[in-house]
Amino acid sequence: MPQPEFPVRLKEKLQGGDPDPVKILFVCLGNICRSPMAEAMMIHKVKSVMGLPEIEVDSAGIGDWHVGQSPDHRTLSLLERKGIPRASYARQIKPGDFGTFDLVIGMDEANRRDLLRLTDWRVGINEEDPSRKVSLALEWADPSSHPGRIEVPDPYYGGTKDFEEVYTLLDASLNGLIARLQEGNRT
Ligand code: 4NP
Numbered sequence: 672m673p674q675p676e677f678p679v680r681l682k683e684k685l686q687g688g689d690p691d692p693v694k695i696l697f698v699c700l701g702n703i704c705r706s707p708m709a710e711a712m713m714i715h716k717v718k719s720v721m722g723l724p725e726i727e728v729d730s731a732g733i734g735d736w737h738v739g740q741s742p743d744h745r746t747l748s749l750l751e752r753k754g755i756p757r758a759s760y761a762r763q764i765k766p767g768d769f770g771t772f773d774l775v776i777g778m779d780e781a782n783r784r785d786l787l788r789l790t791d792w793r794v795g796i797n798e799e800d801p802s803r804k805v806s807l808a809l810e811w812a813d814p815s816s817h818p819g820r821i822e823v824p825d826p827y828y829g830g831t832k833d834f835e836e837v838y839t840l841l842d843a844s845l846n847g848l849i850a851r852l853q854e855g856n857r858t
Contacts, residue, residue: 678804681773694726695774697730699733700778700781702734703742703743705823706730707730707742709844710758710759713726714758715755720853723849732762733785737761749838778807778822780822783807790805809840811845812840813843
């Protein structure tokens with residue numbers, strides 16, 4: 672499966688026509704396990720990669736159950752084991768996010784369905800269709816890294832092994848995304 676196309680505004684930013692930083696939002700259901708892990712990993716990775724534009728990263732949840740909370744202790748201990756600083760506290764996605772962010776990256780098909788439903792809030796005259804900003808993390812990965820898979824599965828009711836798997840899948844996703852951002856303006 673080919674990687675998604677970059678939205679028009681993001682291409683403009685990568686071509687230097689728009690000085691605003693590239694803004695990336697990772698989204699999962701609760702914003703305490705997967706998306707805060709993706710956020711922290713992405714912040715950590717872009718610091719050590721040359722040839723990238725300025726990038727801002729955030730994460731949010733579809734639900735509001737954990738708003739204001741720290742990431743799940745299993746995400747925190749995994750990040751600590753990998754030497755990656757933790758990022759932020761949980762928040763719920765809001766309508767304005769589809770205007771603010773260039774990429775809104777979900778973890779599973781349920782996230783994608785919810786995100787596409789929420790984009791209706793923001794579609795307006797002269798605005799790029801916000802649904803073009805929505806993708807799933809694994810769509811950016813080299814498909815040979817995760818044959819036949821498209822979802823980063825919810826580890827909430829799982830154990831340490833499930834969180835390790837999330838990390839491995841996100842690592843491949845973020846490496847693919849960073850390579851695309853370095854490449855710049857390929858469709
Ligand atoms: P996440 O995991 O979406 O990766 O943050 C979950 C966290 C909490 C719940 C579900 C998934 N929950 O039902 O509270």
